[in-house]
Amino acid sequence: MCGIVGLQIRNREKQSQLGEWLLPMFSCMADRGADSAGLAVFTTPVAPDVRRFNVYSPDRQYNWQKLRAALMQRSDAPVDLEAVENHAILVSALPPDAFRGWLPTVDPSLHLLSVGRSINIYKDTGHASEIARRYGFGALNGTHCVGHTRMATESAVTPYHSHPFTAGEDFCLVHNGSLSNPYSLRRRLEKYGVEFETDNDTEAACRFLEWRMRTGDDLETALHAAFAELDGFYTLLMATADRLVLVRDAFACKPAVAAEHEEYIAISSEFRSLAHLPDIRNARIFEPHPEEIYAWKV
Amino acid sequence: MESVTTVSSGSTPPQVINGQVSLDASRYSTREINDFLHHQAALLGVKQVRILNPDGQHNLAVGLDLPVEVEIAGHAGYFVGGMNKQAVINVDGNVGWSVAENMMSGTVRVRGFASECAGASGHGGLLVIEGDASSRCGISMKGIDIGVGGSVGHMSAFMAQAGTLLICGDAAAALGDSLYEAVIYVGGRIHSLGADAREEPMTPQDHDRIRQLLRRAGLERDSRNFKRIASAKSLYHWNVEADQEY
Known part of the structure; x- marks a missing residue:
């Protein structure tokens, strides 16, 4: 069992309330998974020549200013830093591939959580409420977000095995379920040079979709390929800079409920985590059908 | 008091x-x-x-x-x-x-609407879903009567043993798979029938049964628009010549 949540604010004037509306959804779904939790938030994109690099440290008192200074020296350009305890957002002009290569040379204990112009990812082991409090989820603003509360069933409980998973830029995925063929998928992808960071089944699905999109598919085509390739149970909730996308496996083994309201789109594993949303009684609430692609434009 | x-x-x-x-x-x-x-x-x-x-x-x-x-x-x-x-x-x-x-x-x-497994393994009584019911509605039902005003999802009435599942709308894939003695009535389209489920001719008793259930469920529909789905009973006994091809 795991919990998934997603929220998109349709009314631009209400985007400052993203975190406030999300927080009870997220904390409620800790009932479905209390060992780890994470959230991806999409905010106003940075300039095209820079990227947001989200970095995780196992050290809660990590010296991020030192890392920032090293990055400024490496890139020979200014770096913006926003850090909370063991999480930092560095906005830098260093190209993503160069950043990926550079980071472990500075400190191999650091983990690159996400890269993109819009995406920030926070994730760690522990209870969703504690993680939300640490990183101030209640005060986050942005256009949309996807979150996950994990009850691990197939791979280790570590910050790196937590969801959301990401690949490429401005793309993330959370998963409720379990896949039975992540290793064969992974072996196939590795032949094409796709690199993995964990042995988690969801990472295989995430990298499969990103690889398909990088090689020419749009997300819908990639998802149809995933329906054929992924063996197992899944409700997958994905986000790109401009879309929120939800699918369930052919047997609809894992739950999902969606609420469409003129002010927001809200998705969760269970309705009770949506019950607090404003005017939810007038939302169109429905259960997504198996193997249908539900995509909402941001 | x-x-x-x-x-x-x-x-x-x-x-x-x-x-x-x-x-x-x-x-x-x-x-x-x-x-x-x-x-x-x-x-x-x-x-x-x-x-x-x-x-x-x-x-x-x-x-x-x-x-x-x-x-x-x-x-x-x-x-x-x-x-x-x-x-x-x-x-x-x-x-x-x-x-x-x-x-x-x-x-x-x-x-x-109802999510999955509505009325699962019910022995008796009446369950009414005025909207749609999701997949596996009436799975392994054992005597319950279920009236659904809308449609049902896949694998509904899977291994249903007794009772009635009345669906006013459509039925998704594999309806009535491995059905026993329960009877299914469908007002709309059937995407596909599961193993051993078959459509059977409607009798006056079927129309009575539908009318009674519609009345109890408070659903206003014409009983003449329903199809009867019941077990072909070919799975009731082991057939050594079937070569596992049911």
Whole structure:
């Protein structure tokens, strides 16, 4: 069992309330998974020549200013830093591939959580409420977000095995379920040079979709390929800079409920985590059908 | 009759007035609500219960065994009305997985849609889903009657043993797979039938059975528009010559 949540604010004037509306959804779904939790938030994109690099440290008192200074020296350009305890957002002009290569040379204990112009990812082991409090989820603003509360069933409980998973830029995925063929998928992808960071089944699905999109598919085509390739149970909730996308496996083994309201789109594993949303009684609430692609434009 | 109960750990006890009581699910825990319904309601002569602010909580009004009417004023979560005996439970909203699971008697009515496994393994009573029911509706039903105003999802009535599943709308894939003696009536389109399920000619008895169920369920439809699906019974006995190709 795991919990998934997603929220998109349709009314631009209400985007400052993203975190406030999300927080009870997220904390409620800790009932479905209390060992780890994470959230991806999409905010106003940075300039095209820079990227947001989200970095995780196992050290809660990590010296991020030192890392920032090293990055400024490496890139020979200014770096913006926003850090909370063991999480930092560095906005830098260093190209993503160069950043990926550079980071472990500075400190191999650091983990690159996400890269993109819009995406920030926070994730760690522990209870969703504690993680939300640490990183101030209640005060986050942005256009949309996807979150996950994990009850691990197939791979280790570590910050790196937590969801959301990401690949490429401005793309993330959370998963409720379990896949039975992540290793064969992974072996196939590795032949094409796709690199993995964990042995988690969801990472295989995430990298499969990103690889398909990088090689020419749009997300819908990639998802149809995933329906054929992924063996197992899944409700997958994905986000790109401009879309929120939800699918369930052919047997609809894992739950999902969606609420469409003129002010927001809200998705969760269970309705009770949506019950607090404003005017939810007038939302169109429905259960997504198996193997249908539900995509909402941001 | 007016009386005040003494249940609830630390909460103000609910007030029963003229056999009626309101239970606010934002004040009382699910356990307190169900405990009241199991152990206090009959003693206090409760006939009507209104559960306020259910907000999708799970396990509301499960295991009841008394002739009481329960109105749930909003959406309910998983297992609402499970194992029900005698009670009439109305949900003024949608329900999560496994509504009225293993119901024995009484009635559960959902005015919205139901998620998966509605009425699973129900032995008796009546379950009405006024909207759509999701996949595996009536799975392994054992005598319950289920009326669905809308459509049902895939694998509905899988291994259904007894009772009636009446679907006014469409049925998704593999309807009635491995069906036993339960009978399915479908008003709309059937995406596909499961193994050993087959369409059979409608008889006057079938029309009577549909009319009665429609009336009990409060669904207004023309009984002439339904198809009968029942078991071909080819799976009842092991066939050594079938070569596993059923």
